[in-house]
Every structure is written in structure tokens, then in C-alpha cells.
Amino acid sequence: xxxxxxxxxxxxxxxxxxxxxxxxxxxxxxxxxxxxxxxxxxxxxxxxxxxxxxxxxxxxxxxxxxxxxxxxxxxxxxxxxxxxxxxxxxxxxxxxxxxxxxxxxxxxxxxxxxxxxxxxxxxxxxxxxxxxxxxxxxxxxxxxxxxxxxxxxxxxxxxxxxxxxxxxxxxxxxxxxxxxxxxxxxxxxxxxxxxxxxxxxxxxxxxxxxxxxxxxxxxxxxxxxxxxxxxxxxxxxxxxxxxxxxxxxxxxxxxxxxxxxxxxxxxxxxxxxxxxxxxxxxxxxxxxxxxxxxxxxxxxxxxxxxxxxxxxxxxxxxxxxxxxxxxxxxxxxxxxxxxxxxxxxxxxxxxxxxxxxxxxxxxxxxxxxxxxxxxxxxxxxxxxxxxxxxxxxxxxxxxxxxxxxxxxxxxxxxxxxxxxxxxxxxxxxxxxxxxxxxxxxxxxxxxxxxxxxxxxxxxxxxxxxxxxxxxxxxxxxxxxxxxxxxxxxxxxxxxxxxxxxxxxxxxxxxxxxxxxxxxxxxxxxxxxxxxxxxxxxxxxxxxxxxxxxxxxxxxxxxxxxxxxxxxxxxxxxxxxxxxxxxxxxxxxxxxxxxxxxxxxxxxxxxxxxxxxxxxxxxxxxxxxxxxxxxxxxxxxxxxxxxxxxxxxxxx
Amino acid sequence: xxxxxxxxxxxxxxxxxxxxxxxxxxxxxxxxxxxxxxxxxxxxxxxxxxxxxxxxxxxxxxxxxxxxxxxxxxxxxxxxxxxxxxxxxxxxxxxxxxxxxxxxxxxxxxxxxxxxxxxxxxxxxxxxxxxxxxxxxxxxxxxxxxxxxxxxxxxxxxxxxxxxxxxxxxxx
Numbered sequence: 160x161x162x163x164x165x166x167x168x169x170x171x172x173x174x175x176x177x178x179x180x181x182x183x184x185x186x187x188x189x190x191x192x193x194x195x196x197x198x199x200x201x202x203x204x205x206x207x208x209x210x211x212x213x214x215x216x217x218x219x220x221x222x223x224x225x226x227x228x229x230x231x232x233x234x235x236x237x238x239x240x241x242x243x244x245x246x247x248x249x250x251x252x253x254x255x256x257x258x259x260x261x262x263x264x265x266x267x268x269x270x271x272x273x274x275x276x277x278x279x280x281x282x283x284x285x286x287x288x289x290x291x292x293x294x295x296x297x298x299x300x301x302x303x304x305x306x307x308x309x310x311x312x313x314x315x316x317x318x319x320x321x322x323x324x325x326x327x328x329x330x331x332x333x334x335x336x337x338x339x340x341x342x343x344x345x346x347x348x349x350x351x352x353x354x355x356x357x358x359x360x361x362x363x364x365x366x367x368x369x370x371x372x373x374x375x376x377x378x379x380x381x382x383x384x385x386x387x388x389x390x391x392x393x394x395x396x397x398x399x400x401x402x403x404x405x406x407x408x409x410x411x412x413x414x415x416x417x418x419x420x421x422x423x424x425x426x427x428x429x430x431x432x433x434x435x436x437x438x439x440x441x442x443x444x445x446x447x448x449x450x451x452x453x454x455x456x457x458x459x460x461x462x463x464x465x466x467x468x469x470x471x472x473x474x475x476x477x478x479x480x481x482x483x484x485x486x487x488x489x490x491x492x493x494x495x496x497x498x499x500x501x502x503x504x505x506x507x508x509x510x511x512x513x514x515x516x517x518x519x520x521x522x523x524x525x526x527x528x529x530x531x532x533x534x535x536x537x538x539x540x541x542x543x544x545x546x547x548x549x550x551x552x553x554x555x556x557x558x559x560x561x562x563x564x565x566x567x568x569x570x571x572x573x574x575x576x577x578x579x580x581x582x583x584x585x586x587x588x589x590x591x592x593x594x595x596x597x598x599x600x601x602x603x604x605x606x607x608x609x610x611x612x613x614x615x616x617x618x619x620x621x622x623x624x625x626x627x628x629x630x631x632x633x634x635x636x637x638x639x640x641x642x643x644x645x646x647x648x649x650x651x652x653x654x655x656x657x658x659x660x661x662x663x664x665x666x667x668x669x670x671x672x673x674x675x676x677x678x679x680x681x682x683x684x685x686x687x688x689x690x691x692x693x694x695x696x697x698x699x700x701x702x703x704x705x706x707x708x709x710x711x712x713x714x715x716x717x718x719x720x721x722x723x724x725x726x727x728x729x730x731x732x733x734x735x736x737x738x739x740x741x742x743x744x745x746x747x748x749x750x751x752x753x754x755x756x757x758x759x760x761x762x763x764x765x766x767x768x769x770x771x772x773x774x775x776x777x778x779x780x781x782x783x784x785x786x787x788x789x790x791x792x793x794x795x796x797x798x799x800x801x802x803x804x805x806x807x808x809x810x
Numbered sequence: 811x812x813x814x815x816x817x818x819x820x821x822x823x824x825x826x827x828x829x830x831x832x833x834x835x836x837x838x839x840x841x842x843x844x845x846x847x848x849x850x851x852x853x854x855x856x857x858x859x860x861x862x863x864x865x866x867x868x869x870x871x872x873x874x875x876x877x878x879x880x881x882x883x884x885x886x887x888x889x890x891x892x893x894x895x896x897x898x899x900x901x902x903x904x905x906x907x908x909x910x911x912x913x914x915x916x917x918x919x920x921x922x923x924x925x926x927x928x929x930x931x932x933x934x935x936x937x938x939x940x941x942x943x944x945x946x947x948x949x950x951x952x953x954x955x956x957x958x959x960x961x962x963x964x965x966x967x968x969x970x971x972x973x974x975x976x977x978x979x980x981x982x
Contacts, residue, residue: 322932399937436817443821450828478825485821489814529824532831761854761862769852 162227165215166306172208172259173296175201179289183282187354195278198285199270205292206263213260216305217247226312229253229305235318235737237708245329246319251453251469252305254332258449259295261336265344266292269369276365283351284344291343294476302469318708318737327387335380335407339445341373342410345417346442349435350484353491363425363434368796370421370438374414375792381407382785390745395678395756395773397781400549405528406448409521413441416517419510427507427572429499432492433514439488443481444521450477451528502574509567516560523552561616561666564659565623569630583630587622591615603675603776613670620663624656650798658791661784668780676775680760684767692774694755695719701759701768709735711744714759714768718748730759730770754778843956848875848948849938856905856913856927863902863928868954872977873900875948876924876964877941879908880916885945887963889920895969896923903927906936906944949973951980 179201186194216229220243225231233249248257266288273281299305322328348366352358359365384404389397398404417437423430450473501507526533527548569583595615599605631652635644679691683698690696699715711731718726728746735742745758753776760769843849848865855861868875876892878885895901903924905913910929917924930936939948949958949972957976960968 474825474828477828481821482818482825485814485818489818492814529827532827536827536830760852762860764862 161215161218162224162306162308165212165219166304168208168212168215169256169296169300169304169306172205172212172263173293173300175205175208176289176293176296179205180286180293181289182286183289184286187279187282187286192278195282198282198289201289202263202266202270202285205289206267209256209260209263209296212306213247213256216253216256217244219306220244220246223316224312225314225316226309227305228307228309231309231313231316233316233319235316235708237736238316238319238324239707241329242319242324246323248332249319249323252299252303255295255299255303256305257332258336258340259292259299261333261340262288262292262295262343265340269344269347273365277359279355280351280359283354284347287347287350288343291347291480294480298469298472298476302472315737318735321709321733321735321742322391324735325387325391327383327390331380331383331387333380334376334383338373338375338377338380338414339407339410339448341369341376342414342438342442342445344369344373345438346484349438350487352435352495353484353487356491356494358431358435358495360428363421366438367418367421367425370414370417370441371792371795374411374418375789375796377407377411377414378785378789378792381411382782382789385785386782389778390747391742395676395745395758395771395775397778400524400527400546402528403448403452405524406444406451409524409528410441410444410448412517412521412524413437413444416514416521417441419513419517423499423507423510427499427501429497429501429507430511431495431497435492435495436488437514439481439484443477443484444525446473446477446480450474499573501572504570504577504580505574506567506570506572509563509570513560513563513567516556516563520553520556523556524549527552557666558612558616561620561662564620564662568624568627568655568659583626584623586626587619590622591619594618599671599674603671605674607674610670610674613666613674617663617665617667617670620666621660624659628652628656651795654791654793654795654798656791657794658788661787661789661791664780664784664787666784668777668784671777672775672781676773676778678771678773680769680771682763682767683770687767689772691772693720694725694774695722696757696772698768698770701762704731706733708737709733709742712759712762714746714757714770716746716757716770716772718755726755728755728757730757732759732761749779751779752776843940843948844959846956847954848950848956851928851935851938853904853928853930853935856903856910856917856929859910859929863926865954868902868950869952871900871952872980873902873950874973875902875904875939875950877904877906877936877939877944877946878927879906879944880912885963886920888945888947888965889923891964891966891969892923893921896925900925904935904939904941905929906941907931907933949976 179198182194182201183196183198186192186197216227218224219227219230220234221240223230223234223236225234229250229252233246233253234243238246247253266285269284269288273284276284345366348362348369352362381404384407385397388399389395417434420430420434420437424434450470453469453473499507565584565587566580570580592615595611595618596606599607599610599614603610628648632644632648635647677692679689681689683689685698685700688695688697695718697717697719699717701712701714704711704713711733713729713731716728716730717724718728726748728748730746731744733742733744743758745756747757748755753774756773756775758771760771762768848868851865853863855863874895892901901923903926905927908929908931910931913927913929917927928935933941939946945963947960947964948956949960951957957980958972960972964973
């Protein structure tokens, strides 16, 4: 009964989405304020219904209702409660439901936080969001209904894919979707502006927090995904340039570009058309990512259902939404005019370069991701595009970006002097040169050019924005106490400093971990020891252990450093009882400076066990940096100018 | 607004390509691995989780390494040819992203052309080999060096002109 209720709620939500897509939009054409205002109630109703459907599916998971096909395929009576709740988004149908739920959530947030926007504009924004929602709800109902019954009901479920039974993956998809779908709001704002044929002076200010919020979630989602791959896939890698990873990375790059160009549009009233185009692009790439993941056009590490009908539908929807958006842009963009002027050396120019590099990087990744298809279509002479291609193309584009990330914050709008820049960047320059050469050499005895460049730019990128923040702090302190100034530093500026410093931290992490990671693959018998990368590993043997829904062979390795025991690692090889698939559960000892990572291989015919050992310096800095970036986004969102404006409007 | 229409045109091309991609399956793409020794990998055997499939075993004679899966319909197209080839050549399989039961069942129903298959459930070996479309077939010389890669169903023509020709050439 409850699954039927869920299904019914979805159908109703789909109808409301349809109304939300057309009624307010029609109202704006006809000048009918009642129709325009209906958008809010329709959006709220739709949000409630989708939430209801989502809860119904969750209930079916918790109560083990194996008469629902999707539950039978993705759950099991032995599955722990936490994974039953997260199992809702463990497969294709449930992922779509989560996507719709997240979109409704964003839409409700727009309804709640945009009361003061002009009615016409608001109605158009909500109409566009309703249209996107309609597309996904109809897609779900037509091709991937999560509430389909299984008759007769299964006695037992087939269990959740063991790969997905990991805390990292529990929160990875919701974060990622919050990011992906959040760009739908920016998209809707852009379409609404083009629809009206004019870019309101405050358009950039309205759009900015939405983009920052979506970007923050996407940053967390990508970081979590990488962290999960590192922990769960068992071969010590953290980024694979897999099509699905690329699908999330491309909107992130464009979203980053959008954040920067929005700053220019808001502050200097220029780059307007470009910003609108970026807002369209960011969501288009999110949709493209959905298409790539869901259609199975490209084979990837992420095994998802592969159904041609779904591919055709999403492609059609993609064509409609993005194509429609771009045509509207082509027809209307000439009406939008920029007014701000700037000199060759100015913050505007630096941000323009930032955008150019980010966009080229996105394009390069898009090309690499779609290359198998392009070859197929055009019959080109072939070249393979594995990680070597991406590293070769991506790295040279990132180095200038890192360089700019320190110069931008200390530059001035409109016009800045080279001598002034040099003076402000003296300290970062000295720090980068000193630390960049000394640390790799002292800690690792290395003078490889890439490590030197990575370290220098990492330090540069952390210290440059700090100089800008310090200047602000000094200016404020002249009038008041140090503590007061510190607390009242502009949050958006502290946020930007955090985000740029996070990028620097990631650069340091990548430079050190890529250059100095050591790995060893060997066969060990009980009592064997091996010295490697300044650590000694003693193999204590393997024992059987039982988990809730798996059995495991658990290895035991004692790790010593300088003769002192530091940790006992227990990597596992798990066999999940239902899907009978072996899973490697690596054991990782993380510190700020290095990870010691052990994975258990297979029992050797001649006795002993295959063991893989890694020592990975600085690897935690990658995710630390990503967290710092996301935190920067959060700080920027909490900036007083957003709160102040709301308060002032109320009075 | 030339720039806007340009974006529309580029996007239309992209959609056309993606639509085409939905209708197509295999392709022929050479690989940077050609001329290099086959990447070292170890995996369970499909037949039994307790036995290994080790890439170092792929030495001493010319051999074909075929990436396949029970869910892959194109694999059936080339299956008959592979059955024939198994009489003349050392043929090894990599069972890509499959379940053990279904893969074994597939071999039982259609026949097993492979001396042994590695069970690559999560596509880890596939990543090492740069696999992106199943089936793919690698030709290895007696030193274990990859000499040719075929993407998609292998056919008689490709076998004669690409594979057999290379083996004849390589043989003194």
C-alpha cells in the first residue's frame, strides 16, 4: 500500500511540476499576476509530494518490502539500517528520486529566500525550475519507476552493491546532487533574465549565493568521491579520470569560473553576457554528466544500468533544455550590455584569464571523455585517452591558474600597477622560493622540477591571498582593536582566502604524493617482515572474521617506524554473502604527513599471502584542501552583506 | 549574435554525436600500450576464486587476450570465430564486470574458447589495459608484448589481415 502511495505522490508531483512549468510562464506573457503567483504554492506542493514519495521508498527499504522490485534488487534482511536508508539511492531509480528530491529542495529554498525579487522574474525562475523537475519526474515515471512491484515478491533481496557499503559513499551522492542540481537555480536565473530580455542590475547579486552554495556542495561531493575511491577500491589511487568523475569535475570547473565572473559582473557591471553563458553551461554540463552516467554510452568504473530507452530520453531532454537555453541566448544576448571599462593590467583581466584557463581545461576534459565517441563518429585515426592524456593536458593549465590565484586577490579593480603587485607579492615570492626548494630537498632529497614547481606554487597560492587579507586587517586595525578587526573581517574575503589556500594545500598534496609515494607488492608468510620507505612491516598472519552481511579474511600487519611500533593494520578481503563478491577493504593509518596503506591480496598457491603496501606522504592534504575550499564557500555565504540586505528589506 | 548561434551549432553537433553514440557499439582504436609489455596484473580465475590468473603466464607463445562479459551482446558475434581460433592459438579471457555465475553459465551454454579467464569483477584489470568497450582483443607476442588491439567484435577479415599477418611476420 505504501509503495502505491509513493507512486501516486510521484504522479501528482509530476502534474504539479507541469503546471509550475507552464502556468506562471504563461502568466508572465499575459500579465496575469494570479498565475504568476501560483508558482510558489505549486513548488511547495510539489516539494511535499516528492518528499512523500521519497519517504515511502525509504519505508519500503527499512521494512524489507521485497515486493518492490527496486528494494529486492538493492537490499537484504541482513543489511544494516544505515545502509538500508542510504540504499535508497544505491541504484538507478532511487538515484533519480534523490535527484528530484534535491531539485525540489532547491526550488523550495528559492521560494523561501526570493520573496523580494520582482514578481515577473521570480515567476520565470520558478517556471524554469518546474520544467526541469517535470523532465526528471516524467523520466522516472516513464522508464525507471522505483515503486514497480515484483510479483511474486522475492523471499530475500539481492543486497546492496558491496562497493556502496561504505560511509564515504553514503553521503557522496547527496552532496554531488546538491551541487549538480544547485546549478539548476543559476540556470533558471539566467533563463529568466534572457526571457525578460534584460539583465537586472542586481541580477549578479541575486545569483551569486546560489552558485556559491551549489559549488560548495559539489566540492564536498567530488572530494568525498575521491576519498571513497582511495579507501574502497583498494589500489591506492585517488583520481582516475573516469568518465563519471569527469562528469562531476566539468561542472565544477565551469562553476568555479562562474563564481569568478559573477564577482566581476556584480562589482564592475561587465562580463555580463559571458556570465550568463557560463550559468547556462554549468547546468548543461551537469545534465550532460547525468546523460553519460545514466545512458551507458561510455563504459566506466561506475557500473550503472544500461538501458537505451533511458539514454534516448535523457538526450532528448538535454537537447530541449540546453538547446532551448542556447537558442534563447543567441536571440536575446545582444540586448545585454556591459558598461565597466578596465585597463590591461587589472583584476578584471586576471579574472578573465582565470576563466579562460578553466574553460580550456573543461573543454580538454570534455574532449577526452567523449573521445571514444568522436573517434567512432568521424572515423579519425585513433589515440588513446587514458590518464596520461588528462594529466598531460590538465597539468599545464593548472599551473598558471595557481599562479593567478595569488595575484588576483592583491590586485585592484580597473587598473593596477605592476610595481604595486610586485611589492605586495614580495613575501609570498620569498616564501615560495625558500619553502619550495628547501622542503622537497630536505625531506625527500629531491630536486625534480615538477615537485619544485608544485611546492612553490602551492606555497605561493596559500600566502598570496593571506597578504591581501592581512592588508585588509591592518587597514581595519587602525580604527579599532585587533580582536574586533579579526572578528569583523569581511566574510567573503576570508572565504576567498580559505578557498585559494585550499587549492594551494591540494597542490602541495598532489606534488608530494605523486612524486614520493612508495608501493610494494609482495608475498608474505606469517612472521615475515619487510623494511620499506622508512617503515618496517611484520606480517602476523590471517584470520577469519564475520561481519553483519559478509565474512572476511583479515590480515594483521604490525608497522614500525625507527624501531617503534606505530600501528597494527588489519586489511580485509571480504566476501559478501548474498552477492558473493570479494571486496578489498584496505587498512589505512593516516597522519598529517603520510598514510601507511595496506591491502590484502589473495592466498598464494605455494603458501603465504599477496600483500600490497603503500606509503603515501601528504595524501590527506588533498581532502583537507577540498574541505578548506568548501569551508571558504560556506564563509562567503555567511557574509554580512547577504544578511544585511535581507534585514534592511524587511524594515 | 554570432557567438550565441555558434554555441547553438556546437551544441547541436554534440547532441548529434551523442545520439549517434547511442546507436553504435564497437570501434577500432589503437592503444598507447602497443609495443609495450602487457601490464602486470593478477586476478582470480573465473573457474575458481582460489586460483590466480597472472599476466606473467602470457609468455612463451603468441596469444590472444580477449575482454568479454556475459552481458555483452557483441561478444556473441565474435564467439564462433573465437571457438575456431582456440584450436590454433592460445586464447585467454578477461571477464569484465560480470558475475561469476552468469559468466560461467554463459560459457557453458555457448562453449568456452578460453584456456583460462581472469575474473575482473570491478574492471580493475580493465583499467590497467585501457579497456573502454567490450569486447576488446589484444595480440601478445611470445615475449608478452602487445602487438595489436582490436576493439569490438573480431571478424575473419581482421583476424587474417591484422592478427595472422603479424604472427607470420614475427615468426622467423
